[in-house]
Amino acid sequence: MLRQDVPGGGSTEGARQRPKLVPLRGVPMPDIFLENWEAVQNFRAVPQDIVIATYPKAGTTWVQEIVDFILQDGDAEKCRRAPLQTRIPFLEFSCGSDFTAGTELLEQMSSPRVIKTHLPFQLLPTTFLEQRCKIIYCARNAKDNLVSYYHFDKMNKIQPEPGTWHEYFQKFLQGNVSYGLWHDHVLGWWAQKDLYPILYIFYEDIKEDPKREIRKMMTFLGRDLPESVLDAIARHTSFQAMRCNPMSNYMSVPPDVFDQTVSTFMRKGEVGDWKNHFTVAQDQAFEIDYERRMKGSDLRFRTELQQ
Template identity: 55%
Template sequence: MALDKMEDLSLQQMVPRPEPGEVEGITLPKSVCSIWDQVWNFQARPDDLLIATYAKAGTTWTQETVDMIQQNGDVEKCRRATIGKRHPFLEWFIEDPLSTRYFGLELAEAMPSPRTLKTHLPVQLVPPSFWKQNCKVIYVARNAKDNLVSYYHFHRMNKGLPDPGTWEEFMEKFMTGKVLWGSWYDHVKGWWKAKDKHRILYLFYEDMKENPKREIQKILKFLEKDVNQEILNKILHNTSFEIMKENPMANYTRDFQTIMDHSISPFMRKGAVGDWKNHFTVAQNKKFDEDYKKKMADTSLVFRTEL
């Protein structure tokens, strides 16, 4: 066992962190840029469901909730494969000699309908076929401070992402939008505007934490699904942070093993609202708040940073 662990460690050390690239001013992994034409020309089907979020905003939680709804609370069916295989990550493409090859488009194209797909793309980069086919989209937004903290720790443990540098440096990158998938501010505002034109259910991470039952009922209504109280309780239980953290089909311990190092920081770290208070200094908080006020002055969007 010790030898296996050492081999794993040496594999992780050998995986080089990727260089970022750019598509229409949005920072994306170089590997994604290399297949951008294929992403943009992806053919959505009318019964596709797209789960869209900024990275580390409750994506996996929403995916698991949706899958539980679609499988009528059948836990075994929800463990048929890891979350990355059940819901292909549309634009993600990673081909590393030491890692599992993951090509979201290929997985999506091979999947029978109805499909549930995942993306972190800002609204303007979503393949146009989704709008042409009038697909349903569930978007989840998380307050900027907690999102930033979670994203920083995710970069620390995930060699598939560029090196985050120090907390201070990463915060600066986040504020200027020079992180993967672009500016958080533009992302949440862009999707907020789009909900008036398209079939988008816009949810908030903080609402999901505060009252998961109410938010699951919103998803049920949006998906035109009906479940009894017993199934609803089952969904609630199995999508709680504690249960999901221990679920190998949802916690990313089975996928990307040479890339994600859960000993640095687990993929499912805290799932809390207000953890930013353990990271921001008083000066950082003041600077962040002033910048936030300017960037969010042109929107009716309001976020809660504590419950």
């Protein structure tokens, strides 16, 4: 993602100015991402493209690494060929001249390309639907998603300033964060899952039984790998393995972008961490808001796993 002609990945002089949110068809987006929006809208998919879509901090990196391992037949060395953000470009990413835009990286790749996006369904370029590209959508329960997003926005300088935990809690419930309301995002993709080649999976399910969910993704992608390879993929894509792997832990991103002294990119990866952050009053307010926004939907999440 770093431009090769920028030593060290660009200038680190002074503090990087954080972006502001601007509405794109009603969805709040970082203003720097919209500088390249025309290229995103006009992106041309091919049927072999594979899309990994999520709301931010919902298991994106985990699914990316699993999918790459599946496509590389479990070969760990091949999966160390480049940092994850280079192997699987971020479609709508744009960050000025220091970095290569996601669309530009993708144009340089040959099929089959794997593409990451956080776009809600209504903003996804229609070319992916027209080409019937396979899409894996991973969703995470809203409470843990909120906590993870808060810590991420504290360390990520190309996200708007998060403010305090209390302030961020309110922003999340109002949809005043990048990519808008979590509820709209997960419901929007859920409504389309039977109309297009979309595999809708859950973070909590992967955490509960990684091999079961890896097998599900493998089948969806038309791959048939032996049990020993499945075991290896599960081992190599465990949270601890990925956290220690420089090709997946984003330590290659300059500290003026990801300040991992504030919070590591891969922080905890747990189900139920929200209990360490929510006050009783916040939990009550969250539940009331959640019931209102999710009313009538058969989409269900787990906020904790049985021990």
